[in-house]
Amino acid sequence: MATKDMILNKLQILITQEFDSPEQAFAFFDEDGNGTLSKSEIKALLKKAEVSGFIRSIVANALIEGYSKDGNDNVSWEEFKAALDEIKDKD
Incomplete structure (x- = not known):
């Protein structure tokens, strides 16, 4: 299975x-x-980033759980930016 870092890098x-x-x-x-x-x-974004269809739904759920801080099952711009900032911090 693809790791979180691999998926974030694809994004x-x-x-x-x-x-x-x-x-x-x-x-x-x-x-x-x-x-x-x-x-x-998010699944459309993952598809465009060439994340495997088999794990796309799992990853979408994990991204929502990991970054949606207000519990609305959506990712806002601020939450999306936090994910991107995490990628930059790893570089």
Whole structure:
């Protein structure tokens, strides 16, 4: 199974290669424009980042559990940015 670091690195690669900024990536995957990423929107992000379909749902749940601090089962921009900051701290 892919490790958390491998998945976060795939996300970083996607964001830096496909988008001008992390904000642009967030807005692109926020399909309903409500300012948060739902589980299905996170799964679309993971698919685009080439995370295996077999584990995509598991990873989406883990990202929500790990970063959604308000318990609404969505990831806000601030929570998404916290995940990105974690990637930068590992570099």
